[in-house]
Amino acid sequence: MAWHQQLPPPDPQLVKQLTEQQEILRQQVVLQKPDFDLKLLAGCDSSFIGENILSVFVVLSFPELKLVESVWHYGPVELPYIPGFLAFRESPNLVNAYQKLQHEPDLIMVDGHGIAHPRRLGIASQLGVLLNKPTMGVAKKVLTGKHEEPASEKGSLTPLTHRGEHIGNVIRTKDKVKPVFVSPGHLMDMETATSLVLQTALKHKLPEPTRLADHYAEVYKKEAQQ
């Protein structure tokens, strides 16, 4: 199998450069209770096709959660995947897709972590700063931190901590299904992020915004290849 596989060794020079840029962006992150009146909720996701990346944004009405709009952008991917630096690989194309939206969302749910990151700048936080928009992260796997397993019933949650800080919540959004890792990204707080994930996770593990973005990524993939 592949449980002992190693990731390709990242270039030290590149890591150093990205770490510096990350620090500058991190200082701009604002964690607070959002003041918006939530009407439009967006979700985004990216998929890859060879050397290119396809990013999708969907906008849903809240609390109805009906699709209002969906857009996509297809472009080249410049950087390799390095754990902890995912945003540098995906955000450029995500920003391009975002700019095609006709409706400006009040909040964006991102597939990945917010501050539940070794340096508190996951892709949700970085994208939030780049777009100056409230964001929150919804990841399927932990990147950093420790946690207990939440109870098996939907709604159960346990804290994700790192270096003594509460950086996210491990939330069971569906009975007996692996939990999701939720954390505020930018212009957002832990309580609101946690509440919104549970409010938008209907009959699936992933909340509707992220789930639909993932769905449309698959749909647009065929279109993008031509």
Added chain:
DNA sequence: GCGACAG
């Protein structure tokens, strides 16, 4: 020094 490692 030995693992872990978002998408």
Added chain:
DNA sequence: ATCTTGTCGC
């Protein structure tokens, strides 16, 4: 992320 078969349950 992507590569991949069959299989379990609502």
